Amino acid sequence: MDKTQWYKLEDVEQLSAQEKIRLTQKYVNCGMVNLFGLLGFDKAWASSAEGMYITLSDGRRILDMSGGNGVLGLGHNHPRILAARSKINNEKRLELCKAFISPYVAALAANMANLLPGDLEYSFFCNSGAEAIEGALKLAEKHHGSNRLGLVYTDQSFHGKSHAAMSVSSLDDSRKNFKLLEQCYQVPYGDAGALEQLFIQHCQRGDGRPDLCAFLVEAIHGTRIIFPPEGYLRKVRELCTRYDVLLIVDEIYTGFGHTGYWFAFQAEGIVPDIVCYSKTFGGGKASIAGYTTRTPVFLKAYGNTGEALMHSSTFSGMSEECATAIEALNIFKDENLIDRARDLGEYLGQQLRNLQTKYPDRIIDVRGRGLLWGVELKPPMEQVEQLVSRILPDKSSILPALAGVMVLAELFHKHNILAYLGFTRRNLVVFSPSLIVDKKELDQAVGALDAILSLGWLSLGSSFIARKVLK
Ligand SMILES: Cc1ncc(COP(=O)(O)O)c(C=O)c1O
Structure with a gap:
């Protein structure tokens, strides 16, 4: 095993194609290299990217119609995003606000409250979509307490690959290899009647409320582009309110304009209890995600001082990531x-x-x-x-x-x-x-x-x- 080679940042740019493949096979994931090979993508090397285009090392310019699978709503290396990040760095702003209140987190959360309808006002920021889903599921559990831990999800769902997210992701075949959360119940996507039946079946406790805390759904199933019937979300909203089950909408893929609305659920004019988002939120540069929840939901779950840090993470609210997201939202507004x-x-x-x-x-x-x-x-x-x-x-x-x-x-x-x-x-x-x-x-x-x-x-x-x- 060759452990003698040590790379400096400058060396990375000089790596030969062969060496890049060898290192990835040996130290990252050999099967993944084979998959790239099937498409012939193991022969293309990106050297830079700007706007809609990726430039390869052989000079070819590729028109990027993938939008980075939802990440690049603003294109590659948007100049205002780069400038916002440089500003934070040049001014040597405090990056990790653990002992101080972060103005960047505060302003970003206020902007999200401004953007979202109703009393969707309290936000938590993290680094990946799955983490946002985890946070939302925990919030729902905490809100409803230990007698109501059941989670409902749909048969057209992908919400991430962490244990909890995977437990409510019916389309992720790989989940059969792993231990899943208990009390997760699947209903057909787009079928509000089936959801109501499930709610009724779970109302065994005599108070007219099911032993379920949340229903998690995408407004449009983004990774397969599947639409529920018109009116589905309105009906779902009404059922969740009637049975006191929190409605969590996953906008990780569809959020920030991709569907012609800030958030896809807005096409039906509803207010979910929790909205999860990520991808384009980071302006194509920051790995930032989050959820925003309705004020009463947050206050009931984590409103007490003793519970304030019950859900947190080390990298939550890094200044550069939040500043990037603030700038991303402003670009969306300024450029219509x-x-x-x-x-x-x-x-x-x-x-x-x-x-x-x-x-x-x-x-x-x-x-x-x-x-x-x-x-x-x-x-x-x-x-x-x-x-x-x-x-x-x-x-x-x-x-x-x-x-x-x-x-x-x-x-x-x-x-x-x-x-x-x-x-x-x-x-x-x-x-x-x-x-x-x-x-x-x-x-x-x-x-x-x-x-x-x-x-x-x-x-x-x-x-x-x-x-x-x-x-
Ligand atoms: C709808 C949806 N939810 C959640 C996720 C998980 O996000 P991440 O890969 O950042 O964990 C994805 C990822 O593609 C997604 O499309």
Whole structure:
């Protein structure tokens, strides 16, 4: 084992492609390198990124239509975000406010209260989506007490990979390998009647309230772009109020304008009890997440001085992270990005629907809202599967995803466009660009998809294989 090599920051930029792969295989995750290899992404090295574009080390400019899976609402390295971070650093601000009250946390929480409807006013900031979900679930448990610990979630859910988040994430197949929380109950997404039935079944205690503390749901299932029926959230809100169960809405993926609203739940005009958010909240630079809850919920759970630090974490409220989020929210407001997402989103949706009309045998569905759109592909013909499966080491990992994987690879290698695939629904090609995208870039992406679909699966399969063989 070679432990002699020690890297300085300057060395990192000089690493050869081979060395980067070797180090990742040996010290990070060997299977992950293989997955990158399937798409040929192990041959592309990003050297810098700005706005809508990633520049590769070979000089190619990639139009990033992935929006960093929800993180890059403001694009890569937004100049105002960079300036905000530099300001904090140049002024040598206190980063870790543990002995002092943080003005950055205070102002960010006030802004979130301003932005969110009703009495959603108390915020807790942390560093990842799963952590925000953990915090929200704990808050609900504490609020309702130990007789009402049950959690309800849906059959179309992904809320993160920590133990608690995974326990309420039906789509995460890997959870069968791990110990899950008890008293977690699944209901069908979009079915308010089923939720009410579950609430009724759990009302055994005689006071008309179920032994459940919270229902956790996404307003739109962002990672697969699945919409509940119109009115679902309003009905759910009404049920949660009637049965005194806290309604937690996960806006980690859909928050901050991606769907043409600050938060996707606002399309139904409801006020949840707790809202979780992350991703774009950090302006593409800060790893910051959080939840905001209604005043009475917070005060009942953690309002007493003795309970004030019952939920906390070391890196909660780092100044640079909070300052970045404050600036991100201001950019959204100053640049009117929510309206922009709504307008451009309508245009993108129309262009994609035109493609569906043009290729009814290749596209099953086109759906989205704002600047979050998915194109669901019909799985390719059997012959293509047979052809491609011959050269794949692990067929089971790719065959169900073949249509999406081939299109994604072609978009990237031939058209210099980065998109991504739906979570566990790999035949869903997702365009979720930053909100700074322009019409020309949307046209470029749709045009590329048009060109690819016009080729047909056999031709796509051949270039996919050629790329693997010529590796
Ligand atoms: C809807 C939703 N909730 C929670 C999470 C978990 O966030 P994180 O990966 O930051 O833990 C994700 C991540 O993609 C998500 O899409």
